[in-house]
Amino acid sequence: MELEDQWWKGQLAADIHQALKNKELKLPPYKGQSPQLNLRRYFADLISIISNSFWLCPTSRHLAVYLLDLFMDHYDVTVQQLHMVSLSCLLLASKFEDREDRVPKLETLNSLRCMSSLNLVLTKQGLLHMELLLLETFNWNLYLPTAAHFIDYYLSIAVLDGDLHDGWPMANLEKTKLYMAKYADYFLEVSLQDHVFLCFAPSLVAAACVAASRLILHLSPSWPPRLQRLTGFAWENLMPCVEKLLIAHDSDVKEANKQKCQQQQQQQQGQTVFHSSGQPATVTQYLQLPSSMHCPQKAPQAGLAAGHRSASYLGHPASGLQGPPQHGDAQPVATSLDPKPAVATRAYPVSSHYSYPAACFDR
Template identity: 70%
Template sequence: MELESQWWRGQLAGDIYHALRYKELKLPAYKGQSPQLSFRRYFADLIAIVSNRFRLCPTARHLAVYLLDLFMDRYDVSVQQLHVVALSCLLLASKFEEREDRVPKLETLNCLGCMTSMNLVLTKQSLLHMELLLLETFQWNLYLPTAAHFIEYYLSIAVHETDLHDGWPVSNVEKIGQYMAKYADYFLEVSLQDHEFLNFAPSLVAAACVAASRVVLRLSPAWPCRLQHLTAYHWEHLTACVERLLIAHDEDVKEANKQKCQQQQKQQVAPTVFHGSGAVSTVPQYLHRPALQFPQQNCLSLQPSSHGATSYMSHASIHAGAQPHGHLQPMPASLDTKVNIAFNRAYQVNGHYTSAAPCFDR
């Protein structure tokens, strides 16, 4: 989509916004019928971790997850192939949204720690084949608006000096605006983790992220007239989406508080490091989100071979006994590429987000 930096402040902002709203009316329908839907959260998190590693823009990350959702919704994809599909979606999205010099290179991608821990090695041929299948699936059209494409336009007027904070006038609009941007980014990431948010229009999800941020920051009114006029959404339109976001936020806060208590307990018995200079320091205990756990279903579809690597069962045998929902297309045999990957039942990807709400002071 290649929008210029801070497009929402330019003279064409209104025209660009209306073009995005018009385009979202023609987005493909999402049915949520993938037999591998239980794995969706894991692969969305994998995309987020890799995109954070390369510092890709939010629009590239959100477009990648959206491409993955639509592809899974149309094809009966084996769990093994979803790794190639997910990373191919990220590469395509980054090529569409980022500058060329920021697009991840194959060599660098294969050197990532998470790739090494998965024993996953991508090849140029496998990625090219998968990118071709993705482009053909979407008829070479990647102009697909996501919530990340709308959020900056809404944030441009999300905080105003006429707002009230806990019933008092806002004393520092710039500081509140910074917190607003952080919370909006957090809620955007929350919306990526649950496919149920695909039931809402991207512009509505973006508006709900701003509304939820205002609620958490205790700004009133929760949805002022200026935002209602800009987004064309009334509070009643946003309620269902905002509630989902706030529930997720409350759960994250509880989890963060729980980990904070555990951290404090560990600090009491934290190991001591002695430096050559005689100085003594305590090893810090960092608070982070739990490691992402790979679902255990279908892990038995992979069997160790005599060479110690993982051998691939046929596509039909993997899904034997599992009835796909709706009319899903099988993966084309010519593009059913294989990758070197090993699983175990306790498979984990170590990583965490950098913008969880409890991680910064309100």
């Protein structure tokens, strides 16, 4: 959002953070009512894969997915059109958040292996029409904070000398900070993959990512007063979001262990060599103690879970993404979309509304 590099280290960091907090109070509501909601995860992964191909910053990726969520929430969009919408959201977000030289070019996009595997061809006119439709939908306002906009500010004091590891002083502060950053990024990507996290304010999700990382790393207290003052969230506020993040983490670790077990069984010609000692601590174990005493007795795996669902952590080639129904031969994507009526599905509201006219969202 036109912020200078490493703004969280500057003298205006507190003011910028407060401006972001004020802006998130005016974010549009999200109702989770898209008929294509079951495809949302696929297109979020597609955005992640392509953003990683161009080394786009995390705020570009998160803003792109958020734009996609809001657009899908208010329009009936075909699978074919969703590809165009997703890529247009990424282009708009990168133009708003990233350096100009990193904004994907049409020719480069069409040359990606994932595009050919999807039998998808983008046209300049199609992209321009879709970008214009998106801008009109959001009333030309892309100043929409996401959790990625807050995370670096919170990470600036996430680990300090006074913290304890398993009840003992930290042996290596810099290494702990490195692991903290990796786990925070991991949880940030977890939050990107499930629309249920849109029921939380972006700043709360970012704070919960830091809190979950401290739990995984056995740092105590798990939510020190300095982080409560900086973020404005008490431990009780973070609990629901932290629990969802830890459930996803446990699921990822179990999946990674399952895959490892299968590989070992193949290598040992069917002999079982998997041991239960590699299982992670459960979410209940993480959350059963008050925040001032949190220090789980049994650690999960030290590294990031290899089975994490995010494209940015899987590290697989773009061509490995398996898409929804095939589109047939390569062809330009249509951009005409019709507003849809309200759909009676579960809602995930954000406790705020637009502060500016947005007739396209009115019912």
